[in-house]
Amino acid sequence: MRSPAAVRPGVLVSGLSVVVLTVAVLQTAVVPVLGVIGSQLGASAVAVSWAVTANLLAAIAATPLLGRLADMYSKKRVLLGVLIVVLIGSVLAAVTSSLALLIVARVLQGASYALYPISVAVLREELPPGRLPGAMAVMSGTLGFGGGVGLVVVGLLMSGDADYHRVFWLTTAFTVVVLAIVVFLVPARRSRSAGSIDWLGAVGLAVGLSAVLLAITQGNGWGWFSGWTLACALGGVAVLGAWWLWENRREHPLVSTRMLTRPAMLLTNLATVFVGMGLYFVFLGLTQFVQVPRSGAGYGFGATVLESSVIFLLPGALTGFAVALVSGRFIDRYGARRVLVAAAMAGVLGFVLLAVAHDQRWQIIVGGILANTYISLGYGALPALVVAEVDAGETGVATGMNAIARTVGGSMAAAVVAVLLGRSAPGTGVPMESSFVVVFVAGAVTAALALVLIALTRPRQREVDPDALTHSRAMNHEWG
Incomplete structure (x- = not known):
């Protein structure tokens, strides 16, 4: 196993970016195949929806506790423990043909949500403070674009009359790769945080x-x-x-209530709820819109799952990836707040375009690119604001609560989309065009609200600790 000094910052950031990509892949991969799971297992849509609900419930229950454990004990050991649980869940989902066992597997996979806050805590422990915001932006931005990539990959994987089990074999293989990354790249350090569980x-x-x-x-x-x-x-x-x-x-x-009620932390977490909503408004709204047959509904493009993934979603996903790679430089140069404001403006523009102009393919693609830019930059910059507000021993649980805010936002948006798109146009059996317009308008509104909240935040004023400053200078010299 490598010593901490043997791992270069760029390699560590790249490796942890792949680790947190697991969260996005496991979260979104199952969504496009819910209908396939229902038909192949002979289960109702309500019953199959528990494959998503149970995963979210497990995530929201386990993430704060796992974040606290990582703050108190070895972050590498906690990461490995989480990944082993996720691997067991992936294998179980890949081999079972029982809906009950599939739901159990999704509960186990829910532990993956803790990978993100623990990885942020690892970065804070291993990198000098000056390089931390940019590194977090790259890793968190990867999480943002990963949702789109997950949908695209599943679309390619499920072309034709495919068995849904191949999706979970994919997550199994991916988890094995991530386990290897943690074993060989993440340094093993003992935590210096005091306290109890x-x-x-x-x-x-x-x-x-x-x-x-x-x-x-x-x-x-x-x-x-x-x-x-x-x-x-x-x-x-x-x-x-x-x-x-x-x-x-x-x-x-477990969680400091004083920390949660600090104005900057409170506003940042509220903004995270809105950014999380934006992710689902764009993914669920666009995916279903482009699949509606225009001949019967008067709108849509009649795209197959494969076409919607490659033609309409892939450009946005690739843009999100490119933005994630460069977002760190933007945050280092201009600050997280300014980047978030610019991101939210891009989000408002993208959602407004989707709401008012969606008759041509290029309009959908451009709107999706702008929305993905917003999500990727938002996911990249929000953790920088959170980490700036907390001490090192609170990083895991603070970013875990921020991740919960994102999960709650996504769940709220998914519920709103389900209600809006549940109304069918007379004689067509497909959602009314106005319902999609409302979804996209809701995306613009939530992006605008995120913009206002971030504009109101003010960073926490800290006293300079001479010992911490000396340590920072030594780390900067060590990393070159």
Whole structure:
């Protein structure tokens, strides 16, 4: 195993970018094949939707705890433990033909969401402060464009009459590669963070967030004012309220409530919710729009899954990748706040274009490129704002909570899209064109709200620690 000094910063950043790409691949790969899973397993759409819901619930429950464990113990060991759980889930999903076991597998894969905050914590521990924002931007931007890549790859993989199991064999192979990257590239260091694990706080946060997320994801199927939906929503809010009071009294809380209520942190996490919504508005909205047959509906392009992936989604995904590679330089030069404001402006422009001009292929492609630029830059710059607000020992749990904000935003957007596109045009059996317009307008509105929130943030003023400054200079000299 390599020593820490043997791994160059560029190699470490590249390796961790592939690690966090796992999150995006596992999150989006299953979405295009839900219908295939239902038909091949003879299950209803409601039952199959639990393959997504269970994954989100597991992620939102486990991410803060795993982030805290990484802050307290060896980040490399926690990364390896998470990846082993994900690998077991991928193999189980690839070999089973039982929906119940597939849902169990997706629960295990939900641990992958913790890879992102732990990787950010590794970067903070290994890189000199001056290089941290740019490195995080590259890694986080990769996470942003990875969702589009996942949809494109699955579209190519599932062309023709394909078995859905091949998607999970792909995730299995990818996880094995990522395991090797962590083994050989991530340095093994002992954490210097003190404290203990607040297990009751972890359970309370998991139960409260899961109940609220369950109401969001299942509200359309259960009915937004049904007993189940209201019970989950109100019960979740009550549990989170009790959790907040509990954490306020703890000497070593799972999550510092003071940290979460700092104005800059609060506004950044709210902005992250809106950016997470934008990701799903563009992916779900565009994917379904281009597949609508124009002959019957008067709009759309009648694209197959393969055509929608290669022609309409791939340009945006490639743009997101290119933006992720250069976003670090922009953030180093102009600062994360300015980059986020520019990104949100691109997002507003892209979504407005999709809403008002979507009759030609080039309009869809250009709108998708602008929206992907927004998502990639947003995912790249938001963690820089979060890390700037917390101490080193809080990095994992703080970025974990930020990841939860993104997950909640995505879930809310998915629920909104499901409601809007559930209305069929008379005599066509496909969604009304106006529903897609509302989806794209919602994307523009959330991008504008993210812009306003980021513009209002003010960085935390820190006192300079002479010992930390000496360490920073030594690290800069070491890395050259």
